[in-house]
Amino acid sequence: MSDIICTVDVVLLTLKNGALHVALLKRDHPPFEGVLALPGAYVQADEDADTQESAARMLRAKTGIASPYLEQLATFSGRCRDPRGWSLSVAYYALVAEKSLVPAVHPDVTLSAVEQIKDLPFDHRQIVDAAVRRVRDKSAYSSLPVHLCGETFTLPRLQAVYEAVLGEPINKVSFRRKIEELAILERVEGAMETGKAHRPAQLYRLKKHFRQCLSLSDRALNATH
Amino acid sequence: MSDIICTVDVVLLTLKNGALHVALLKRDHPPFEGVLALPGAYVQADEDADTQESAARMLRAKTGIASPYLEQLATFSGRCRDPRGWSLSVAYYALVAEKSLVPAVHPDVTLSAVEQIKDLPFDHRQIVDAAVRRVRDKSAYSSLPVHLCGETFTLPRLQAVYEAVLGEPINKVSFRRKIEELAILERVEGAMETGKAHRPAQLYRLKKHFRQCLSLSDRALNATH
Structure with missing residues (x-):
């Protein structure tokens, strides 16, 4: 019906050693196979009631995390961000306690300090930066x-x-x-x-x-x- | 490539008689043909560099407004919001001076006071409410x-x-x-x-x-x- 790739990506943040860390996963298929990236998935029109559900489903399947605090961040789109074609990612961020993300439970998850991330595939670096800005902006005025x-x-x-x-x-x-x-x-x-x-x-x-x-x-x- | 309908909608706000008003247009095709709704359009992968461009292009074409202050609001999605099927709308809001929107220049545009809107098709009422909340929240702390x-x-x-x-x-x-x-x-x-x-x-x-x-x-x- 449309020639647009629709995905969700989640910036899953935690505090480790007093610093914000983001959860990254090795991609198991091209493009960027084997490279660390944000956990993400296609939106499944036959399964998901909306993109919030797509994000929650993907997070549960790929990291085992169920019902975290999950909020829509923004939508990133365009013809240049994904080599497969014109794509649109509805990005979310989630906050969890570090112990929900210990490597013993989640062997695939790598925690990277947000201040030390060098490069990420697609526009994931830009998505992480936007999530960190949002969390810092909202934290002073909220729970x-x-x-x-x-x-x-x-x-x-x-x-x-x-x-x-x-x-x-x-x-x-x-x-x-x-x-x-x-x-x-x-x-x-x-x-x-x-x-x-x-x-x-x-x-x-x-x-x-x-x-x-x-x-x-x-x-x-x-x-x- | 995907069975998801991708659109943009814009909440175009102005001040009239000291109250926030939103610009609505009569829909010229089904569903809801002839009903007042937010100006919107399909994302055109062959024309638009990203959804911000889709929103600006649509606004120019349908209201004649070029280069307003235009900011992404949020993405509204799901299988229930559009009778045509699972759809996703990246919603934007724009602020303009009332004189940019006078009916003589834009005979198709209807200005409705946001406090007096009763019902709108799709989830456009929810999109308008979110835009008004965002504008009020941001106004105290910004230009x-x-x-x-x-x-x-x-x-x-x-x-x-x-x-x-x-x-x-x-x-x-x-x-x-x-x-x-x-x-x-x-x-x-x-x-x-x-x-x-x-x-x-x-x-x-x-x-x-x-x-x-x-x-x-x-x-x-x-x-x-």
Whole structure:
């Protein structure tokens, strides 16, 4: 019906050693066979209700990750980006905790620090850059970074994640007040993190409602006012 | 090559009587022939370098508007949105001054106040709502509303445009300071607006560099700090 190649690509981001990393997979067919690239797939009109479902299906099949926080980034298109012809990729980004991506579970996934990526096939480098910009822009004003934390976490851990994404230290008192205002967290009753050098700390998790949608703040979480 | 219908749709917004209006066109073929809808077209792989070009080409052909501020909004997709089959629309939004859209010049264009739209075919209502949200979100922190002003304008007129988009009055002193900080405007030398009840006011225009890209502010233009 159309001579346009329709695909989805996902920028799957995690924090490793305090730095944003992107998950790359070796391509198992031409073009660029054997080269590390973003996980992607054709949109399947007979299987997928929409492109969000295409992205979720592909991610589950290729990385084993189910139901991450997944948001549409932008659509990249044109006649030059894919040697097979005029193509269009609806790009998504997803945020997951590092432990969801350990190599033992996902032997095919390579984690690359976003600051150190040299080159990627197609326009995947441009897609990664756009995703990282989006995540940094949104993080100061939303619950987005919580999705990098894993299922349960302490408040000091959450603050460290925000600081890593935003690239700057945050005032503890105002950070805690704004996280409180976002009203996204619930205590895990009776659960404390112990065994560290510090005193035991309460564990929190994201309220169910916010696992697939964000809570937005009108004041930056890294501002002191 | 694929059984997916690839289109572009544009939410062309302007300010009329102080309210955001969207340009609608009567569809000249089925489905929904004769019904008002967003201007749209198939992506033409043999003509368009990318979907941004598809959107610009379609807008020029159907409304006569050339080179407006045009930005990708999001991609809407799925098997239910178009009776012809699984379809994907890369949606854009564009901002223009009302005088670019006067009915005398564009007899086919109907301007509808975005707050008063009842129903539109396909998922065009959802696309319009997303565009209006995006414009309101971005306006407080960027030069976006300037594109609603026409080629030259006074600072009071610019402030009135920001106020109309944001839906609230803005403090004049802090607004002028932040517009200055955005560094997007240049005086039209020797040009003053006269003939109104007020004293003559200097005319400004957008610097060339900012006609296709935005200048972003890290402080809201409607905040007093």
